[in-house]
Amino acid sequence: MRTAVVWDALEAALAGGPRDVVDLGGGTGGFAVRLAESGHRVRVVDPSPDALAALARRAKEADLDVVGLQGDVTDLVDVVGAGSADVVLCHGVLEVVDPSLALARIGEVLRPQGLLSLVVGQRHAAVLARAMAGHFQQALGLLDDQSAVDGRTGRRFTAGELEALLAPAGFVPTAIHGVRVFADLVPAALVDIEPGAAAALVELERAVADRAEYLPLATQLHLLATRG
Numbered sequence: 001m002r003t004a005v006v007w008d009a010l011e012a013a014l015a016g017g018p019r020d021v022v023d024l025g026g027g028t029g030g031f032a033v034r035l036a037e038s039g040h041r042v043r044v045v046d047p048s049p050d051a052l053a054a055l056a057r058r059a060k061e062a063d064l065d066v067v068g069l070q071g072d073v074t075d076l077v078d079v080v081g082a083g084s085a086d087v088v089l090c091h092g093v094l095e096v097v098d099p100s101l102a103l104a105r106i107g108e109v110l111r112p113q114g115l116l117s118l119v120v121g122q123r124h125a126a127v128l129a130r131a132m133a134g135h136f137q138q139a140l141g142l143l144d145d146q147s148a149v150d151g152r153t154g155r156r157f158t159a160g161e162l163e164a165l166l167a168p169a170g171f172v173p174t175a176i177h178g179v180r181v182f183a184d185l186v187p188a189a190l191v192d193i194e195p196g197a198a199a200a201l202v203e204l205e206r207a208v209a210d211r212a213e214y215l216p217l218a219t220q221l222h223l224l225a226t227r228g
């Protein structure tokens with residue numbers, strides 16, 4: 001449910017043959033293993049040895065080759081090589097690193113016309129969530145402060161801020177999707193108990209993912225961009 005919209009867009013964008021994929025901050029390999037299953041050549045770069053060990057177990061269980069490499073945003077180019085990727089995934093990472101540096105490094109490892117898949121937490125949804133929980137001062141603090149950092153989830157972005165970060169790194173956005181527009185607002189018990197509710201919620205999420213009017217409500221933004 002949490003990844004259906006991202007997966008749909010990625011699968012469509014990668015149709016047409018195996019690609020060299022780098023999953024930066026790919027963690028335990030949720031996306032990496034699925035991409036390898038679809039025939040892509042996947043390398044995961046992550047600073048966490050525990051995450052890489054879990055990735056290795058996951059790939060082994062699925063009988064797939066996924067290369068796990070210890071590294072981070074700063075040494076990405078040394079670890080995977082300049083111009084070595086058709087696609088870079090950067091999901092849930094920009095929040096906890098220097099975003100301009102990360103995008104510059106990603107630009108270096110991508111081949112010309114390569115694809116960036118970016119997933120980040122959105123600030124508008126975080127403001128709404130804080131306000132609905134009664135944390136009005138926190139909501140106010142998050143409203144306009146681009147540098148506001150939550151200890152657990154890191155920095156949040158708006159669509160406009162993301163686009164402003166992408167341009168200097170030479171990326172041209174091609175699509176933007178809202179991820180988890182309703183999923184985090186609905187009580188989990190309702191989705192778990194009501195027969196068919198989970199599938200219906202995924203269908204609803206898919207239906208609104210491309211609608212601009214729902215974008216500010218999405219917990220995360222998924223942006224696809226090509227390197228010019």
Ligand SMILES: C[S@@+](CC[C@H](N)C(=O)[O-])C[C@H]1O[C@@H](n2cnc3c(N)ncnc32)[C@H](O)[C@@H]1O
Nearest residue numbers: 025026027046047048051072073091092093097
């Ligand atoms: C929220 S998890 C996201 C995992 C995965 N990309 C996903 O979407 O499920 C953030 C990941 O970023 C990694 N990470 C933290 N700091 C990083 C850095 N400086 N460079 C690259 N990855 C980093 C963490 O180890 C963790 O695996």
